[in-house]
Amino acid sequence: MSRQRATAFVPGHVTAFFSAHPGDRPAAAGSRGAGVTLTDGVTVGVSAADGDDGTRVLDGDSGAIGAVEDVLDALGVPAVDVSVETDLPIGAGFGVSGAAASGAALAANRAFDCGRSENELVRIAHEAEVDRGTGLGDVVAQARGGVPIRLEPGAPGVGALDGIPADARIEYVTFGELSTEAVLGGDTTALSAAGEAALDRLRADPRLPNMMAAAREFARSADLLVPEVETAIDAVEAAGGEAAMAMLGRTVFALGTGLSDAGYDPDACRVHPAGARLVSDAAVDDGGETAVHR
Amino acid sequence: MSRQRATAFVPGHVTAFFSAHPGDRPAAAGSRGAGVTLTDGVTVGVSAADGDDGTRVLDGDSGAIGAVEDVLDALGVPAVDVSVETDLPIGAGFGVSGAAASGAALAANRAFDCGRSENELVRIAHEAEVDRGTGLGDVVAQARGGVPIRLEPGAPGVGALDGIPADARIEYVTFGELSTEAVLGGDTTALSAAGEAALDRLRADPRLPNMMAAAREFARSADLLVPEVETAIDAVEAAGGEAAMAMLGRTVFALGTGLSDAGYDPDACRVHPAGARLVSDAAVDDGGETAVHR
Numbered sequence: 001m002s003r004q005r006a007t008a009f010v011p012g013h014v015t016a017f018f019s020a021h022p023g024d025r026p027a028a029a030g031s032r033g034a035g036v037t038l039t040d041g042v043t044v045g046v047s048a049a050d051g052d053d054g055t056r057v058l059d060g061d062s063g064a065i066g067a068v069e070d071v072l073d074a075l076g077v078p079a080v081d082v083s084v085e086t087d088l089p090i091g092a093g094f095g096v097s098g099a100a101a102s103g104a105a106l107a108a109n110r111a112f113d114c115g116r117s118e119n120e121l122v123r124i125a126h127e128a129e130v131d132r133g134t135g136l137g138d139v140v141a142q143a144r145g146g147v148p149i150r151l152e153p154g155a156p157g158v159g160a161l162d163g164i165p166a167d168a169r170i171e172y173v174t175f176g177e178l179s180t181e182a183v184l185g186g187d188t189t190a191l192s193a194a195g196e197a198a199l200d201r202l203r204a205d206p207r208l209p210n211m212m213a214a215a216r217e218f219a220r221s222a223d224l225l226v227p228e229v230e231t232a233i234d235a236v237e238a239a240g241g242e243a244a245m246a247m248l249g250r251t252v253f254a255l256g257t258g259l260s261d262a263g264y265d266p267d268a269c270r271v272h273p274a275g276a277r278l279v280s281d282a283a284v285d286d287g288g289e290t291a292v293h294r
Numbered sequence: 295m296s297r298q299r300a301t302a303f304v305p306g307h308v309t310a311f312f313s314a315h316p317g318d319r320p321a322a323a324g325s326r327g328a329g330v331t332l333t334d335g336v337t338v339g340v341s342a343a344d345g346d347d348g349t350r351v352l353d354g355d356s357g358a359i360g361a362v363e364d365v366l367d368a369l370g371v372p373a374v375d376v377s378v379e380t381d382l383p384i385g386a387g388f389g390v391s392g393a394a395a396s397g398a399a400l401a402a403n404r405a406f407d408c409g410r411s412e413n414e415l416v417r418i419a420h421e422a423e424v425d426r427g428t429g430l431g432d433v434v435a436q437a438r439g440g441v442p443i444r445l446e447p448g449a450p451g452v453g454a455l456d457g458i459p460a461d462a463r464i465e466y467v468t469f470g471e472l473s474t475e476a477v478l479g480g481d482t483t484a485l486s487a488a489g490e491a492a493l494d495r496l497r498a499d500p501r502l503p504n505m506m507a508a509a510r511e512f513a514r515s516a517d518l519l520v521p522e523v524e525t526a527i528d529a530v531e532a533a534g535g536e537a538a539m540a541m542l543g544r545t546v547f548a549l550g551t552g553l554s555d556a557g558y559d560p561d562a563c564r565v566h567p568a569g570a571r572l573v574s575d576a577a578v579d580d581g582g583e584t585a586v587h588r
Contacts, residue, residue, distance in 0.1 A: 106459055117443065117500040118457035145568065149411065156456070163412035165400055167574040206411040274439065274568030280461040 005047040006110035007279040010099035011145060011272035012038035012088045013138045014172070014246035014253050016215035019195030020136060020188045021153040026127035030153030031136035032199050034211055036170060036253065037145050040269040042086040042096055043279070044068075044103025046111050049079040057083045059090075067101035067135075070128035075105065077112045087267075091177040093249025098138030101125040102276045110278055118143070119156035122276075126155040133181060145275035147211070149202065166208045167273065171259040171266035175228040175250040183224065183248050194221035208242075208255060215244035226250055235262040299341040300404035301573040304393035305439060305566035306332035306382045307432045308466070308540035308547050310509035313489030314430060314482045315447035320421035324447030325430035326493050328505055330464060330547065331439050334563040336380040336390055337573070338362075338397025340405050343373040351377045353384075361395035361429075364422035369399065371406045381561075385471040387543025392432030395419040396570045404572055412437070413450035416570075420449040427475060439569035441505070443496065460502045461567065465553040465560035469522040469544040477518070477542050488515035502536075502549060509538035520544055529556035 018033030049055065056064040068082060082104060088094040105121040108114065116124070122143045129135040140159055141148040147164035183191070198214040216233060219225050225233075229245045232252040236243035241258025245251065252259065259266035312327030343349065350358040362376060376398060382388040399415040402408065410418070420433040434453055435442040441458040477485070492508040510527060513519050519527075523539045526546040530537035535552025539545065546553065553560035 109459060113501075115499055115501050116459070117497075118440070118459050121459060146412070146571070157454070160451070162450070165403060165410070165412050165415060165572060167572045203411075205409055207407075207409050270574070273571045277440070277567045278459060278461045280564070 004111050006107040007045045008103040008106035009041055009043050009279050010103045010142050010276040011041040013095035013141045014093055016211055016244050017195050017198040017218035018247055019192035026130040027123055027155040028158050029130045030159055032150050032153055033195055034149045034202055035141055036147050037272040038269045039272045040087050042099035042103055044100055044107050045083040046107035047081050049081050052079055054080040065097055065100045066132045067097050067128040068104045071101050071104045071124055074124045075108050075114050077108045089174045092174040093246035093251045095138030097134040098129050099142055101128045102139050102142055106278055123155035143275045145272050164206050164208055168271050169256050170253055171268045172253040173259055173264050173266045178248050178250050180248045191222040194218045212242040212244045219245045298405050300401040301339045302397040302400035303335055303337050303573050304397045304436050304570040305335040307389035307435045308387055310505050310538050311489050311492040311512035312541055313486035320424040321417055321449040322452050323424045324453055326444050326447055327489055328443045328496055329435055330441050331566040332563045333566045334381050336393035336397055338394055338401050339377040340401035341375050343375050346373055348374040359391055359394045360426045361391050361422040362398045365395050365398045365418055368418045369402050369408050371402045383468045386468040387540035387545045389432030391428040392423050393436055395422050396433050396436055400572055417449035437569045439566050458500050458502055462565050463550050464547055465562045466547040467553055467558050467560045472542050472544050474542045485516040488512045506536040506538045513539045
C-alpha cells in the first residue's frame with residue numbers, strides 16, 4: 001500500500017462567528033461557531049524527497065507553513081517534498097493554514113501508509129493549528145464540509161459538530177489581511193460572549209440567512225468590522241442580499257450573487273459538499289471525483 | 295426560501311461487519327461496525343403534491359418505503375410526491391432504505407423550509423430505520439461518507455463515528471436478497487461478539503485491507519456466509535484480491551478489480567467522498583457538483 005506520494009484536497013472555510021475556548025490540551029481547545037466550507041480550497045501534495053531535506057512549495061514559491069511541519073513531525077514521516085496550492089487569498093480568513101495542515105496529514109498518511117484513522121489525522125492537524133496559534137476551528141469544520149456548526153470546541157472525540165443542510169453559491173471579496181494574533185491575543189471575553197449569543201440564535205433556527213444575520217450582529221457586537229468590510233456588507237444588504245465578514249480577515253462573503261448585485265467584482269464558488277479528502281489519481285485521470293473540488 | 299421541491303443524493307453503504315445494539319430509544323439504538331459508502335447511491339426527489347394524496351415512485355414504479363413515510367410524518371410536511379431512484383439492488387445489503395429515508399429528510403426539509411439541522415435530519419431518518427427494523431447503522435454511515443467506522447451506536451449526539459481515510463474502486467456482485475429480519479430477529483449474541491472482535495481489530499489498524507480481512511473473519515464466525523458468496527470471496531482471494539460479504543445481503547464487494555480478476559462480471563463504483571447531500575439544481579445544470587454522485 002505504500003506508494004510514497006499522495007494528494008489531498010481540503011475546502012476553504014470562512015468563519016461567520018465564533019467564541020474562543022482555550023484548553024489545557026490542544027485537542028480540547030478550539031472554538032464554537034459556524035461558517036461555510038468552500039469549493040475553492042487547498043490542494044496538498046506529499047511525496048518522498050530525493051535527499052535528506054525535502055522542499056516546501058506554496059503556490060509555486062518556496063514557503064513553509066508551521067502547522068504543516070508539526071503534522072509531518074507528529075506522523076514521523078521521512079524527508080518529504082510538500083506542495084501547497086490554493087486559489088484562495090492567504091491570511092484573509094479562508095482557513096488556508098488549517099487546510100494545509102489537514103491536507104498534509106491526509107496525504108502523508110496515505111503516501112507513507114501510516115495507518116491513522118480520519119479522526120486521528122484531524123486531531124493531529126487541529127493540535128498543530130492550535131499550537132501555532134493560527135486557527136481554532138477551521139480544521140474540524142473543513143473535515144466535515146458543508147456549512148459546519150461547531151457545537152463544542154476541540155478535536156474529534158472532544159468537540160461536537162452539527163451542520164446547516166444547504167447548498168449555495170458563495171461570493172467573496174478580500175481587502176487584505178487581518179492579524180489573527182492581534183485579535184485572539186487580546187481580551188476575548190466580549191468577543192466570546194457575542195459568539196455564544198450568535199450560536200444560540202443559529203441553533204434555534206439553523207438556516208443560512210439566519211447565520212448571516214447572526215454573523216453581522218456578532219461582528220458589530222465584537223467590534224471587529226473594518227471600514228471596507230462594513231461598506232461592502234451594507235451595500236449587499238441595500239441590494240437585498242446577505243453578506244457577512246469572514247473571521248478573521250478583511251474579507252466579505254455573500255450568498256448567491258449578493259456582492260455582484262451590489263456592484264463588486266467578487267470571486268465565486270459554492271458550498272463544498274464534502275470534507276477534506278484524498279484525491280484519487282484514478283479520479284483525476286478519468287475526470288470523475290475532481291469535479292467536486294471546483 | 296420555500297420552494298416546495300428539492301432533491302438529495304445519498305451514497306449506498308455496504309456493511310463489512312457489525313454488532314447489534316438495541317436501545318430504549320431509537321436514537322440510542324443502532325450498531326457498531328464498519329463499511330464502505332459508494333458513489334452508486336439513491337436520489338430522492340420531494341415536491342408538493344397537486345392533490346390531497348401524494349404519489350410514491352420507486353425506480354419508475356409505484357412503491358412506498360416505510361421509513362420514508364415516517365420521516366415525512368416526523369417533519370410534518372403537507373402532501374408530497376416522492377421519487378426514489380437507484381441503480382443499486384434493493385434488499386441486497388446496500389442500505390437503500392436508509393438512503394431513501396435520509397434523502398427524503400434532506401429534500402423535504404429543503405423543499406418546505408422546515409429549518410432542521412443536519413444532525414436533526416439524520417436522527418429522524420435513523421429513528422425511522424430503527425423503528426421499521428430495516429437497518430441499524432446505514433443512516434449515520436451514509437451521512438458521513440467515505441469509509442465510516444461506527445464506534446458507538448446511535449444517532450448524532452449519541453453515537454460516534456471515525457473513518458478510514460481511503461479512496462478506492464469498489465466492485466460488487468449480488469446473488470439475491472437476504473432477510474434482515476431473519477438474522478436480526480434471532481439471537482444476535484454470537485454475531486455481536488464477532489462484530490466487536492472485528493471492530494477491535496480494525497481500530498488497532500484502520501486500513502482498508504484489514505477491514506476486508508476482519509469482515510471475512512466476522513462472516514465466518516457469525517455463520518452468515520451463503521454458498522455463492524463464500525465461493526466468490528474465495529475466488530477473489532485466490533486471484534490475489536480482497537473481498538467480503540455485504541451485511542445483510544447475498545452480495546460480495548471487492549477492492550479494486552478483485553471480482554473482475556476472479557472472472558466475475560461485477561458492477562463498479564468508488565468510495566463516495568462525501569455524505570448525504572442536497573443536490574443543487576444549479577450544479578446539475580452546470581455539470582459541477584453532480585460528478586461526485588457517479
